Amino acid sequence: MKRIAQIYLIIVTAVICLWQLPWIYNFFTVEAYTTPFILYSSVVDDFVVRKTENKKIVCSGLDGTTYTINQYDSILPEYQARQLAAYDCLPDTLFGRAVSLKMLTEEAISMRIKPEMVFGPQIPLYQLMESQSGRVDFEMPDDVFRITDSKIEFVIKDSNKVNEPKSQKFTDALSDAGFVFPAVEIAGNPTSKKRYDNGYLITDSRNCLFNLKMEKGNPNVQQIELDQQIVPCHIFVTEFTGMHSLGMFFDQNGKLYVITMPEKEIKMVDIPPVDLHADEVFIMGNIFTWTIRIKNDDTVSWYAVDAQNFAQIKSYSQPVGYEYVKGLDFEENGWIVPGWR
Secondary structure, three states: OOOHHHHHHHHHHHHHHHHHHHHHHHHHHHHOOOOOEEEEOOOOOOEEEEEEEOOOEEEEEEOOOOEOOOHHHHHHHOOOHHHHHHOOOOOOOOOOEEOHHHHHHHEEEEEOOOOOHOOOOOOOOOOOOOOOOOOOOOOOOEEEEEEEEOOOEEEEEOOOOOHHHHHHHHHHHHHOOOOOOOOOEEEEEEOOOOOOOOOOOEOOOOOOOOEEEEEEOOOOOOOOEEOOOEEEEEEEOOOOOOOOOEEEEOOOOOEEEEEEEOOOOOEEEEOOOOOOOOEEEEEEEEOEEEEEEEEEOEEEEEEEOOOOOOOEEEEEEEEEEOEEEOOOOOOOOOEEOOOOO
C-alpha cells in the first residue's frame, strides 16, 4: 500500500511539473512592460516619448522623429525650464507670451489619482487649517471636525470633547450659505506641506457644492454654482503653486471638471469619461497645456488639453503590453503575473 501511494505521488508530481513547466519558463523569460513617459510638446505639436533602451535614454515623436537630450529639452521648455535656464537657453517668450523660470516652475502641476485613493477605507474625521494665519508655515489644528446628519462638530484632540461654540458657529455659517445636511462628499488636503490653503470642498444632501475655509478663526463658506445636471462624485482639492484652480471633480458620468480660480468657474476637461474603479489618472501640466494619462489593465491613453479652456488638442492610445503566462490558471485567458507593469 505504501509503495502504491509513493508511485501515485510521483505520478501526480510529474503531471504538475509538466503542467507548470510552460509557466515556469515564461515566468523567468517574460519581459517587463514599462509605460513610456510621454508629454505633449506645443513646439512640435506632437507627443514626445522618453524611454530607456539598452541602458540609453531615447527620445522620439510619435511620427518616428528622434531627438537628442538637448533637443528634447528645447521642445519641452515649459517642463524643462530649469535645465534650459542652467545653460542660459530658456527663451524670454513662448508662443507670444513673456515667460520666466519662476513663472514656468510655479505654473507646473503634477497630480496622480488611483482607484485605491478614491475607494480605499477612510476615517470621516478631517482637519480644518487656518487659511490666513499670517505665517509662512501652516500649523496643524488642535481639533478635527466631522459632519453629522444635522451639523458640523469640532472635536478637541486632547480631551475628545466637542467644541460647542465653534461647532455652532460653523454650522450656522454652512446653513446660512444654503448647505443642507448631511454631507455627501468631503475633500481637502490636511497637510502643512503647502504654500496656501484652499480649505475643503463639500457636497450637501442635494449634491450642491460648497467651499469651506477658516479665516482668522471664522468660517468662510461659499457655494459654487453648478449646472443642474452635474453631480460631483469624486472631488479633489488642488493647491498648486500657481493658484489657478480650487479643485477638480469627476461627475456621475465620469467626466472631469476643473474649478478655476479666482472666479470659481466650472470647466469640463475634454477627455473621455473615466472609470475610477479601474482607471489611474496622471496629470502633468504647465501654463499652456496639460498632458493627461489614463491607464487601466488594457489600454494607456494620453490626452493633450489647453490649460485655459481645457479643449482637447491631441490624443494617443496604445494597448498595455502585458505578457500572459500560462500554467497556474483556471481561466480561459490565462493569469497575468502580478507586478509585470
